[in-house]
Amino acid sequence: MPSLRFLLCTIFFFSLLPACAQPRAPRDPGTLPLANSDAEKRILAVLEEARQAGKLYLSVPIADGRMLRLLTETVNAKQVVEIGTSTGYSGLWLCLALESTGGKLTTFEFDKERAATARKHFEQAGVASMVTLIEGDAHENVKRVKGPVDVVFIDADKEGYVDYLEKVLPLVRPGGLILAHNTQLGSVRDGYVKKVMADPSLETVIYNDGGGLGITVKKR
Numbered sequence: 001m002p003s004l005r006f007l008l009c010t011i012f013f014f015s016l017l018p019a020c021a022q023p024r025a026p027r028d029p030g031t032l033p034l035a036n037s038d039a040e041k042r043i044l045a046v047l048e049e050a051r052q053a054g055k056l057y058l059s060v061p062i063a064d065g066r067m068l069r070l071l072t073e074t075v076n077a078k079q080v081v082e083i084g085t086s087t088g089y090s091g092l093w094l095c096l097a098l099e100s101t102g103g104k105l106t107t108f109e110f111d112k113e114r115a116a117t118a119r120k121h122f123e124q125a126g127v128a129s130m131v132t133l134i135e136g137d138a139h140e141n142v143k144r145v146k147g148p149v150d151v152v153f154i155d156a157d158k159e160g161y162v163d164y165l166e167k168v169l170p171l172v173r174p175g176g177l178i179l180a181h182n183t184q185l186g187s188v189r190d191g192y193v194k195k196v197m198a199d200p201s202l203e204t205v206i207y208n209d210g211g212g213l214g215i216t217v218k219k220r
């Protein structure tokens, strides 16, 4: 017969198990991060206003916005190139990082109305001085960029990703990042993703908490 003490110890041990097995709840990647400065507060407020007001067009989800910011800050980016500004939503996420790295963003958009909204958002967020928005066809205009580029974010016409990659890759510094959105879409997966995965000078992983973000480092 097991002693009463043994029985009580066993019950106590098993009662602890569910708590130990419980994974620590991660912060919801779909919520905005906490602000640590007035500059961050201002940018986050515009991000939230734009979302609430529906002033977005095919913009990245918050999970990808946070990842864009984290990666850009991690590589201490001084020069970031974004292809596909839309209304400036992802640009604002990039600016959250550039506020602390002291870097600049060059972003490309061919839709006049969306470009005008993006300019407004950059003004409201107090980041207009760190952003150059170039209007027109990015396939042509991206040729004007001079390296070294620390981070490229590709999020325009999906069939154009390979062309953008070929044009910007020589400008990306060793250790720099090429980020590409919507990697789960057939045209991106079968063209761009295949190409970066097959290149031994690159290392690529796909982050899938948002809309599918290809994260590629140009090896040193």
Ligand SMILES: C[S@@+](CC[C@H](N)C(=O)[O-])C[C@H]1O[C@@H](n2cnc3c(N)ncnc32)[C@H](O)[C@@H]1O
Pocket (backbone or CB within 6 Å): 057, 058, 059, 060, 083, 084, 085, 086, 087, 088, 089, 090, 091, 108, 109, 110, 111, 114, 136, 137, 138, 139, 155, 156, 157, 160
């Ligand atoms: C998916 S949206 C970009 C979303 C934006 N990155 C964000 O998260 O807020 C794609 C944008 O690329 C623009 N675009 C598509 N093809 C383009 C081209 N060849 N040159 C410049 N902009 C282009 C579209 O007008 C559209 O606003």
